[in-house]
Every structure is written in C-alpha cells, then in structure tokens.
Amino acid sequence: MTRNNGTKVEALLFDVFGTVVDWRGGIIREAEPFLRAHGSPVGGPEFADRWRGLYQPSMEKVRTGAREFTKLDVLHRENLDHLVKELGLDPDGPELESLNLAWHRLDPWADSVEGLKRLRKRFLVAPLSNGNVRLLTDMAKRAGLPWDCILGAEVVRAYKPDPQAYRDTAGLLNLQPAQCMMVAAHNDDLAAAADAGLRTAFVLRPTEHGPEQSTDLGPDASWDYVASDLVELADLLRN
Template sequence: MLFDTFGTVVDWRGGIIREVSTFFSRHGIDSDAEQFADDWRQRYQPAMERIRSGERPFVRLDVLHLENLRDSLRNAGIDQGRFTDDELLDLNMAWHRLDPWPDSVEGLNLLRARFLIAPLSNGNISLLTNMAKRAGLPWDCILGAEVVRRYKPDPQCYLDTADVLGLQPAECVMVAAHNDDLAAAAAIGMHTAFVVRPHEHGPSQDQDLEATGPWDFICNDIVELGRLAGSAS
C-alpha cells in the first residue's frame, strides 16, 4: 500500500497556515496567512514540472519549497532582508511539521497489520521522516521522489518505486486523495484507492470532491480503507 502524503495523509494547508501565521505575528507582518499558504502551494506543481520536463536536473522538494517561499514573499511584497537565512529555513521546515488527518494514524495501523505501507510522495526523505516522527505515522519504509529521482505523475516514479520493493505494479495499491495521481498509477498497472479529502484546499475546494475513475477502493477516510482492504485481502 503506497500513499500520497500531502493532502491524503496530512493536512498540509492547516499546518502551513498555522506556521505562516506564527511567523507573520513574530515579525509584525500584516498579511493574510491563508492567502500566503495557498500562493506558496500553488507554486508546487509548476516547480516540479520544470524537472519532469527535463528543463532542470532533479532537486529535492525542500529546495523547491524554499525557492517557492522566496517567490511567495516577493509576490506578497514582503522584504526578505528583514529575515535571516535561518529564519527562512525554519519556516520552510513547516512542511516537515504537518499534522495528520484525524483518521490517518489509526487507519495506517490497521493497514500495516496486513500490508507493507509506505509513502509514495513527492516529499524528500528527511521531510517524510521528520513528518512521520512528529505525526506518529507508522511507515514500514520511506519511499518517494528522492528515492527514484522523479516526481509524480511521471510513470517511472511509480514503476521504480515498485521495483525498489521487488514488486510488480499489480502487487501494489496506490492510495491518494487526487484522481490524477490514481490515474497515473493505474496506467502502469497499480491498483488504486481513493480517499475523499474535501477540505484539503479549504472551504472553496472544487476538485477531487469525488472519485472520477474506476478505482478499486473508494473511501471516506483511511480507517474505512483499512477495514475494506483487510476484508478483501
């Protein structure tokens, strides 16, 4: 069982808003933390696309997040000269300190009793490890983009992750709250599980509110997936 993490297992938006709000308050910045968090996240896919397209070599997500943070500060008209490099690096570490959704830890433990579970995330190894330690995520191992040097939804990301485990794609289930992630995994032969996260992007979310493909499992949360997959195994 391979998991997308941002949005599927952890609440990235709530965590980033919290951290940005604290940072702004500490520095006396009168800016909208929610808007800033959304702007920071919106730079995520375009930054990875430059690597997927071959425009730049692979770099880990921490590097992209820091570059995007600086761009978001410029976009918000916030002078970066008022911060030390260490202060910006610490804010960038907010992505390592995200909270799990309320069902995540219980659901992962249910699944781990029967399956090998691991992230198949665009996050880098230290990010996912720190996140797991803080949030209590019981992964059997840490996998994802930095292991295979590719970003989802590059098909090779899924294929190489299965290969690292000594498995065929058909022996894996990709779990995600994002239909496009599952479509990419299904295209190379993985099974699929859709977990509904209707508040990942906040109250105005208008995407991934329901399954749009013939996924093997469609669940309201990871606890439900644990029960369904356990009975089907």
C-alpha cells in the same frame, strides 16, 4: 487481496500531502506568526495557497528535463523566497529556513495513524510522495506515522505523475506495479498510477484545500476502492 488474474496486492503506497497529512492547516498554523511579525498584506490561508500553488510548476521543470532532479526541500525554499519577495517581506535567512521546515511538521488527519496501523497488519505501507526522504522521516517521527519504510522522490529521481515514480517505487520493493495499490485523495494521481499498472484506492479529503474546495470531492473514475478515510479503507480491505 488479488486481481482477477491472481496477482496479490502486497503493498499500499500512499500520497502524503493532502491524503495522509493536512498540509494547508499546518502551513497556516506556522505561517501566521511569521506573517504578523513582518506586516504581511495577506493572511495564513492565502499564503499557504499561494506557496502550494508554486509546487507543481517547480516540479514540472524537473519532469520536463528543464533542470536536473532537485529535492522538494530545495524547491519549497526557492518558492518561499519567490513568494516573500512578491509580498514585499524582508525576513532573514534563519526565519525562512525555519518556515520552510514547516512542511516537515504537518499534522496527520484524525484517522491517518489508526488507519495506517490497521492496514500495516496485512500490507506493506509506505509513502509514494513527491516529498524527500528527510522531510517524510521528520514528518513521520513527529506525527507517529507507522510506515514500514520511507521512500522519497529523490530515491527514484522522479516526480509524480511521471510513470517512473510509480514503477520504480514498486521495483525498490521487489514488486511488480500490479502488486501495489496507490492510495490518494487526488484523482489525477490515481489515474497516473493506474496507467503505470498499479491498483487504486480513492480516499476522500473534502477540506484539503479549505472550506471552498471544488476539486476531488469524489471519485472521477472507477477506482478499485473508494473510502471516506483510511479507517474505512481498512474496513474495506478487511483489516
């Protein structure tokens, strides 16, 4: 597959949380026994949404230079500590550490493994995620995600949508941005990738945020490809 100027796309780089794996369902599954055991005033869905709600603000401190680069595992744990304190819960350290590792044990969407296997026949496939290497490695081993390589945010020391995250990931693969395509279920991620010079593919995940999701229900711009899932994307790319 080539651009009009003849540049061949060699790598598909994937957002992971929400695009390849169901983060919300996984966190709800793992959090609910913990919440019941500690008499939490909220259930799994609200807990998952509130924990995820702390995700971008914690990374923004890194993006703005307010703190040095810090791995997502550490940010997730800091956010978890904040949330359980806010809810008035008093778990011990090992319980919190186990729950924090729930992000390593997320399930893939039903089409993800098949779609990645098909796409891998023609392209290099790798995550371009804000996750750290160990998190993404554990996730891949458990879920059977067939990445060609695993690159985490700490390798480029930048969090999306910082342009460095996209450009330096391409550089690690000895590719120019135009030789890479960003695959994501989030329009803002694709907009940042396009600004950094990557091609773009939107994959619809209408229940990432639950049954009342109101964002990313369709493409907001003229992305290079739009697909209902990764299997359809493989069909569109003729794999």
